[in-house]
Amino acid sequence: MIDTAELQGGLLRGYGHPVATWIFAAVDDPAAARVFLAALADDLTPARDWEAKPPVTRNVALSYRALRALQLPASLLNGFPAEVRAGMAARARLLGDRPETFDAPFDAVEVVVSLQAATPTALAEAADATRAALEAGGLAVTGEQRGGLLDGSREHFGFTDGFSQPAIEGFAREAVPGQGVPYRRLGFGPLRWRALAAGEFVLGAPDEDGDPPPAPAAPFDRETTFVVLRKLRQDVAAFRGQIAREAERMGLAPETLAARLVGRWPDGSPLALRPDAPDERLGNDPIAANDFAYGDDPAGLRCPRGAHVRRTNPRDALGWDGKLTARHRILRRGMPYGEALGNGAPDDGADRGLIFVSVQASVARQFEIVQQQWCNDGNAFGLGHEPDPIAGPEATPARAIVATSPPRITEPLHSYVACRGGEYLVVPSLRALRMLPAL
Amino acid sequence: MLLAALLDGEDAAARAALRALGEPFARVPGTHLVRVQVLQPPPRRWRGRPRPYLLLAAEHDGPPEPWLAAAGRELDTVLAHCAFWPGAGDPAEVARWALERRVDVGFSVVATDATVEEVGVALHRQAEVRRLIAEERRP
Amino acid sequence: MAPSPLTILSPVPWWWALWIRVSWPLARLTGFVAAPLQKLSFIHAARWGLVARWPPDRAARRDRGAPRSLLFLTTFDGSAVQYIEAFVRVVPGRIMGLYGGAQGFPGVRRSRPVERYIREHSHPVDHFWCAYPDATVTMKRQALALTAHYDAYLASDRSDAAWRRFTTQAQTLL
Numbered sequence: 001m002i003d004t005a006e007l008q009g010g011l012l013r014g015y016g017h018p019v020a021t022w023i024f025a026a027v028d029d030p031a032a033a034r035v036f037l038a039a040l041a042d043d044l045t046p047a048r049d050w051e052a053k054p055p056v057t058r059n060v061a062l063s064y065r066a067l068r069a070l071q072l073p074a075s076l077l078n079g080f081p082a083e084v085r086a087g088m089a090a091r092a093r094l095l096g097d098r099p100e101t102f103d104a105p106f107d108a109v110e111v112v113v114s115l116q117a118a119t120p121t122a123l124a125e126a127a128d129a130t131r132a133a134l135e136a137g138g139l140a141v142t143g144e145q146r147g148g149l150l151d152g153s154r155e156h157f158g159f160t161d162g163f164s165q166p167a168i169e170g171f172a173r174e175a176v177p178g179q180g181v182p183y184r185r186l187g188f189g190p191l192r193w194r195a196l197a198a199g200e201f202v203l204g205a206p207d208e209d210g211d212p213p214p215a216p217a218a219p220f221d222r223e224t225t226f227v228v229l230r231k232l233r234q235d236v237a238a239f240r241g242q243i244a245r246e247a248e249r250m251g252l253a254p255e256t257l258a259a260r261l262v263g264r265w266p267d268g269s270p271l272a273l274r275p276d277a278p279d280e281r282l283g284n285d286p287i288a289a290n291d292f293a294y295g296d297d298p299a300g301l302r303c304p305r306g307a308h309v310r311r312t313n314p315r316d317a318l319g320w321d322g323k324l325t326a327r328h329r330i331l332r333r334g335m336p337y338g339e340a341l342g343n344g345a346p347d348d349g350a351d352r353g354l355i356f357v358s359v360q361a362s363v364a365r366q367f368e369i370v371q372q373q374w375c376n377d378g379n380a381f382g383l384g385h386e387p388d389p390i391a392g393p394e395a396t397p398a399r400a401i402v403a404t405s406p407p408r409i410t411e412p413l414h415s416y417v418a419c420r421g422g423e424y425l426v427v428p429s430l431r432a433l434r435m436l437p438a439l
Numbered sequence: 440m441l442l443a444a445l446l447d448g449e450d451a452a453a454r455a456a457l458r459a460l461g462e463p464f465a466r467v468p469g470t471h472l473v474r475v476q477v478l479q480p481p482p483r484r485w486r487g488r489p490r491p492y493l494l495l496a497a498e499h500d501g502p503p504e505p506w507l508a509a510a511g512r513e514l515d516t517v518l519a520h521c522a523f524w525p526g527a528g529d530p531a532e533v534a535r536w537a538l539e540r541r542v543d544v545g546f547s548v549v550a551t552d553a554t555v556e557e558v559g560v561a562l563h564r565q566a567e568v569r570r571l572i573a574e575e576r577r578p
Numbered sequence: 579m580a581p582s583p584l585t586i587l588s589p590v591p592w593w594w595a596l597w598i599r600v601s602w603p604l605a606r607l608t609g610f611v612a613a614p615l616q617k618l619s620f621i622h623a624a625r626w627g628l629v630a631r632w633p634p635d636r637a638a639r640r641d642r643g644a645p646r647s648l649l650f651l652t653t654f655d656g657s658a659v660q661y662i663e664a665f666v667r668v669v670p671g672r673i674m675g676l677y678g679g680a681q682g683f684p685g686v687r688r689s690r691p692v693e694r695y696i697r698e699h700s701h702p703v704d705h706f707w708c709a710y711p712d713a714t715v716t717m718k719r720q721a722l723a724l725t726a727h728y729d730a731y732l733a734s735d736r737s738d739a740a741w742r743r744f745t746t747q748a749q750t751l752l
Binding site: 444463478483522523543548560562578 | 581583585587589598602605606611612615616619621622623624625626627628629632633634635636637638641642643644645647649651653701702703704705706707708709710713715717718719720721722724725728732736738741745748751752
């Protein structure tokens with residue numbers, strides 16, 4: 001049973017605020033920083049239900065580098081998973097990243113305080129106060145990254161985002177078809193959906209294997225989770241240009257080609273249900289727009305086998321009614337950053353993209369499998385080693401099958417989503433933070 | 440799949456010889472997959488430490504004798520650490536030696552029964568067809 | 579990612595070895611075990627052998643220090659964790675039929691104890707080689723199936739219609 005008063009908020013359920021900021025800090029004075037973080041626990045937003053949504057939310061995450069800088073005992077540090085101890089940059093080969101291109105402050109992440117707010121003014125005030133408090137608390141602010149929703153909840157390439165979050169037992173979206181784990185009663189009959197075990201996302205609760213997942217020692221063994229934070233720069237002008245050129249070569253509408261690469265139309269309607277044209281009403285219906293599977297479309301005649309949404313959440317596309325995908329789900333809590341580039345506008349060189357945030361109990365089993373095996377490679381989908389042209393490695397162009405009967409294959413397409421830094425972070429429980437001075 | 444007892448005290452040398460190998464099986468025609476390793480069985484209770492063994496297992500085309508003859512030549516420096524290894528000079532002796540050390544396979548699953556050459560040709564043609572489709576041409 | 583080898587040696591008591599000797603011929607004949615494992619399209623090869631005598635060479639003195647063991651050799655695509663997950667979630671009954679009586683085998687209700695068992699019983703492979711390190715099982719099977727269709731096209735009139743028919747038939751094999 002998860003104690004939502006001790007679990008930090010914004011993980012199992014998103015806050016839904018339109019603006020956010022991530023303030024980065026390094027540990028300057030370990031003893032003072034421990035005391036500061038312990039006191040900060042009282043100001044953090046927990047996961048428990050609220051009567052009125054807080055106008056400003058505040059949460060904190062720590063990298064393993066920060067935990068070492070706080071001088072936690074080795075016996076405690078050694079209990080963290082290998083990939084979290086190594087850090088995201090050390091996993092670059094697996095992830096297809098180029099750490100030499102990482103931007104500050106995403107190139108050396110220790111403490112990250114994330115704020116979300118209902119208005120930019122409230123956010124700015126909270127950010128000012130937080131920076132001052134960090135500096136007075138034995139930490140040195142190293143940078144900040146603001147983010148904000150774009151019009152229509154779209155991301156910079158123009159697609160509605162935030163769909164298809166896992167349904168979690170005891171939490172949000174339990175009853176939403178298409179969001180959880182597919183199954184059939186007694187092995188046959190219609191495909192049904194059940195919520196995922198909460199332990200897939202929070203340490204201390206049973207996971208899909210039936211027991212609580214492996215965890216560090218107390219107090220990091222419960223109401224704790226791991227977050228993957230990545231700054232994903234999107235070259236919007238280059239993406240649009242590539243789509244336009246390739247669409248012209250193939251005699252397709254640019255929107256159609258883009259939809260076949262993504263797996264949804266820009267309005268969110270899924271190709272699995274609407275292969276030929278978008279359906280705005282469906283796209284605006286979060287329940288109906290996720291109620292689909294791929295098992296009856298193994299050849300990818302409706303939604304191409306290599307489409308982005310099919311790769312990142314294969315549902316039952318890997319066979320056996322989804323049994324091989326249930327343990328590789330991630331929650332996504334990111335937000336776009338940077339100003340939108342107007343339609344048809346030339347490249348302005350501005351930095352824009354997505355602050356990607358995923359939540360999972362095991363970074364290696366969940367996020368890394370999705371990125372390495374499903375985005376950076378196509379074998380699971382019968383596509384050889386072709387990566388995802390949307391979210392695959394920057395350095396590896398990908399050919400995509402975007403039409404069937406007869407098939408049509410694109411020229412090699414570059415991914416215009418580039419990771420410019422990030423880290424694997426621990427999101428401690430409020431209890432663990434309060435205990436820091438004594439550890 | 441064969442298990443050969445290693446000569447006393449030569450397991451470390453056998454392992455070192457294995458790790459120093461380049462790609463000898465590139466020169467053994469018909470080899471799909473091969474592994475060679477020093478295998479140390481766990482001890483049984485109240486018995487002494489068992490001796491280490493060399494495990495050689497491969498998926499290859501055709502009958503075992505010609506494959507073993509070629510593999511034996513490439514692995515001579517490693518197999519020299521095994522008890523009763525006759526040397527790679529006589530294929531019939533190599534085959535006899537290997538057969539005596541064979542572990543019966545209960546059952547197996549193999550991805551394809553095509554030959555190495557057939558797989559190579561097929562992969563090449565698949566790449567060619569993919570390219571033709573992408574370029575909207577025909578052969 | 580090149581395929582990975584795994585070698586697992588599992589000591590078994592005499593009565594489990596007896597079960598193996600009795601059940602395996604039947605399993606081979608019916609394809610009861612092999613068929614679903616074939617469908618797990620990441621296994622290049624998997625072989626099970628019973629080492630009842632160490633060494634197998636009967637001219638040598640029997641090594642009574644080594645236990646009767648089930649020897650499992652496999653080569654696969656992807657990660658070992660996913661391999662084990664597939665065994666536990668997709669073919670648990672078959673795995674129990676192979677390992678149910680092996681010493682220390684924890685059963686197949688949960689993946690993690692099986693992962694631990696495999697870690698404790700696996701032996702490092704000192705030398706491994708494969709002919710096509712970039713080709714996965716799926717790629718090989720697709721390529722071979724495509725070849726059959728391609729040969730049929732090349733033997734046809736090679737018209738536009740024939741090309742469209744071929745590429746449509748082969749579209750999931752590309």
